[in-house]
Amino acid sequence: xxxxxxxxxxxxxxxxxxxxxxxxxxxxxxxxxxxxxxxxxxxxxxxxxxxxxxxxxxxxxxxxxxxxxxxxxxxxxxxxxxxxxxxxxxxxxxxxxxxxxxxxxxxxxxxxxxxxxxxxxxxxxxxxxxxxxxxxxxxxxxxxxxxxxxxxxxxxxxxxxxxxxxxxxxxxxxxxxxxxxxxxxxxxxxxxxxxxxxxxxxxxxxxxxxxxxxxxxxxxxxxxxxxxxxxxxxxxxxxxxxxxxxxxxxxxxxxxxxxxxxxxxxxxxxxxxxxxxxxxxxxxxxxxxxxxxxxxxxxxxxxxxxxxxxxxxxxxxxxxxxxxxxxxxxxxxxxxxxxxxxxxxxxxxxxxxxxxxxxxxxxxxxxxxxxxxxxxxxxxxxxxxxxxxxxxxxxxxxxxxxxxxxxxxxxxxxxxxx
Amino acid sequence: xxxxxxxxxxxxxxxxxxxxxxxxxxxxxxxxxxxxxxxxxxxxxxxxxxxxxxxxxxxxxxxxxxxxxxxxxxxxxxxxxxxxxxxxxxxxxxxxxxxxxxxxxxxxxxxxxxxxxxxxxxxxxxxxxxxxxxxxxxxxxxxxxxxxxxxxxxxxxxxxxxxxxxxxxxxxxxxxxxxxxxxxxxxxxxxxxxxxxxxxxxxxxxxxxxxxxxxxxxxxxxxxxxxxxxxxxxxxxxx
Numbered sequence: 300x301x302x303x304x305x306x307x308x309x310x311x312x313x314x315x316x317x318x319x320x321x322x323x324x325x326x327x328x329x330x331x332x333x334x335x336x337x338x339x340x341x342x343x344x345x346x347x348x349x350x351x352x353x354x355x356x357x358x359x360x361x362x363x364x365x366x367x368x369x370x371x372x373x374x375x376x377x378x379x380x381x382x383x384x385x386x387x388x389x390x391x392x393x394x395x396x397x398x399x400x401x402x403x404x405x406x407x408x409x410x411x412x413x414x415x416x417x418x419x420x421x422x423x424x425x426x427x428x429x430x431x432x433x434x435x436x437x438x439x440x441x442x443x444x445x446x447x448x449x450x451x452x453x454x455x456x457x458x459x460x461x462x463x464x465x466x467x468x469x470x471x472x473x474x475x476x477x478x479x480x481x482x483x484x485x486x487x488x489x490x491x492x493x494x495x496x497x498x499x500x501x502x503x504x505x506x507x508x509x510x511x512x513x514x515x516x517x518x519x520x521x522x523x524x525x526x527x528x529x530x531x532x533x534x535x536x537x538x539x540x541x542x543x544x545x546x547x548x549x550x551x552x553x554x555x556x557x558x559x560x561x562x563x564x565x566x567x568x569x570x571x572x573x574x575x576x577x578x579x580x581x582x583x584x585x586x587x588x589x590x591x592x593x594x595x596x597x598x599x600x601x602x603x604x605x606x607x608x609x610x611x612x613x614x615x616x617x618x619x620x621x622x623x624x625x626x627x628x629x630x631x632x633x634x635x636x637x638x639x640x641x642x643x644x645x646x647x648x649x650x651x652x653x654x655x656x657x658x659x660x661x662x663x664x665x666x667x668x669x670x671x672x673x674x675x676x677x678x679x680x681x682x683x684x685x686x687x688x689x690x691x692x693x694x695x696x697x698x699x700x701x702x703x704x705x706x707x708x709x710x711x712x713x714x715x716x717x
Numbered sequence: 718x719x720x721x722x723x724x725x726x727x728x729x730x731x732x733x734x735x736x737x738x739x740x741x742x743x744x745x746x747x748x749x750x751x752x753x754x755x756x757x758x759x760x761x762x763x764x765x766x767x768x769x770x771x772x773x774x775x776x777x778x779x780x781x782x783x784x785x786x787x788x789x790x791x792x793x794x795x796x797x798x799x800x801x802x803x804x805x806x807x808x809x810x811x812x813x814x815x816x817x818x819x820x821x822x823x824x825x826x827x828x829x830x831x832x833x834x835x836x837x838x839x840x841x842x843x844x845x846x847x848x849x850x851x852x853x854x855x856x857x858x859x860x861x862x863x864x865x866x867x868x869x870x871x872x873x874x875x876x877x878x879x880x881x882x883x884x885x886x887x888x889x890x891x892x893x894x895x896x897x898x899x900x901x902x903x904x905x906x907x908x909x910x911x912x913x914x915x916x917x918x919x920x921x922x923x924x925x926x927x928x929x930x931x932x933x934x935x936x937x938x939x940x941x942x943x944x945x946x947x948x949x950x951x952x953x954x955x956x
Binding site: 301302304305308309311312616617620621622623624625626627628629630709710 | 738739740777779780799800803804806807808810812814817818819820821822823827830831832833834835836870886
């Protein structure tokens with residue numbers, strides 16, 4: 300159809316402003332979609348990190364803090380809980396299983412988690428999925444370690460490789476270089492912090508600290524490994540414990556019991572509820588982010604409206620020519636509105652394309668650094684609604700200049716009066 | 718169609734028409750009586766500001782009078798709805814302006830074919846002999862536009878060529894009336910004569926009436942009749 304062709308040619312004639320408009324809309328669309336994607340991906344990866352654990356127990360601290368340092372390896376424990384309390388609780392009749400966790404050391408930026416072989420049996424992520432090994436098995440020897448998928452991938456480790464653990468979590472900490480560990484197993488990728496963790500046994504954790512005083516290596520003393528293997532290594536403190544109960548009905552009673560534990564101030568949290576609390580906390584920030592991106596989109600659409608308005612004057616002739624050959628208000632308004640809709644639609648397509656390209660290119664880096672797995676999936680229903688709303692916004696933004704153009708063309712009559 | 722009473726009916730009849738523009742500098746025009754006969758070539762002489770563009774806007778139905786009757790080809794324009802008037806204009810009028818007649822980025826051929834989009838009957842007539850596009854090419858060639866310019870954007874043509882493209886656009890599909898508002902004032906004298914020659918000969922073939930307005934009386938003797946706008950239109954500022 301000639302009118303459509305002429306509309307496109309008119310747009311091509313003003314390609315610089317049209318292009319800039321498309322770019323500004325597409326950037327705003329990419330921002331909005333990006334915020335939404337990261338938000339849902341962050342929620343997803345947080346909620347799928349732990350599953351099947353009824354309670355997490357640690358020294359008295361904030362609920363969220365306990366969850367963050369025990370499961371997400373974010374931040375540090377301010378206090379430890381005693382082994383005695385752990386045993387005492389683990390022995391209770393309601394408890395089906397309990398796994399102690401001890402954190403504090405690291406290897407080249409990856410956290411080291413000391414635990415028992417039960418961890419690989421009971422820890423579950425995303426809808427009750429257990430941990431699986433791609434290669435090897437649980438630590439057999441005292442100085443064996445099981446590493447997560449990302450550790451293996453990033454540091455290019457394979458079974459049998461030796462690794463040295465550093466004291467503390469900073470990369471410049473003193474090294475337990477007298478006691479290298481051998482990789483006995485590599486875990487399958489889970490998309491959780493487990494991927495970025497090296498697992499050793501609680502005994503090994505004690506063993507590497509044998510010649511240490513409080514936070515410092517004692518100079519000149521190195522107990523040989525053979526001696527260590529024969530030593531009665533006893534764990535005195537742990538960071539936290541994961542607990543599974545025989546019946547979920549007992550969760551609250553058990554939580555109350557732990558929180559009122561006499562011998563030592565402890566905290567027990569229910570992972571799901573604590574996550575929920577955390578979302579409530581983070582929710583405000585999320586809403587703010589979305590509001591800001593929505594404003595950016597609005598600004599971009601307003602920019603397009605300004606662009607169309609500013610071309611109206613130079614297009615008065617174009618419009619009066621169309622009127623003179625018999626184009627009615629429908630055609631004139633349709634012309635300007637469809638221009639707005641075309642620009643918005645192109646902005647949406649380009650913006651979504653940009654975002655997906657960016658996601659695709661950066662997802663492994665984001666996964667590595669922030670532990671957020673960004674799935675490159677089709678837009679969710681929410682996102683479709685948002686895109687639909689943007690398109691509608693573009694349509695409405697086109698109506699105003701279109702209406703004005705028609706009014707002006709009426710006032711102009713047949714000849715543009717300037 | 719409208720040609721019910723071929724002998725007596727005029728193409729255009731205005732009767733006691735009054736129109737006033739709204740806006741910052743409002744003014745009104747009134748026309749007691751005006752007519753354009755079938756196949757007539759009428760020359761209206763008058764400077765700008767004499768109400769000529771308002772008169773043309775009224776005749777073509779772009780604006781509507783507050784008072785009076787407008788009969789075009791036997792149809793009372795006042796009885797038509799807005800979109801019916803737009804359609805009516807597309808079907809029955811070919812319009813040529815002083816300049817800036819064409820959509821600059823459209824090709825010459827697209828510009829010529831543009832009115833057919835809005836006028837199904839005219840479009841059908843244009844398509845009778847080998848298709849509308851063929852007809853458009855034929856008209857452009859007849860008006861002296863080189864074949865290789867037909868698919869060039871209008872902005873690349875000279876002013877004289879643009880006016881001839883506008884002429885082809887006014888003629889395509891043989892509308893009953895051609896309205897020409899200073900169509901030659903952007904051309905030099907030789908080109909003016911050429912343009913009118915071409916326009917007249919094409920209009921002759923299709924039996925089209927021509928109403929031309931100009932402030933320049935040099936071509937008025939080529940028309941059947943010549944009227945000075947001041948004899949026709951009374952204007953005044955609205956108070």
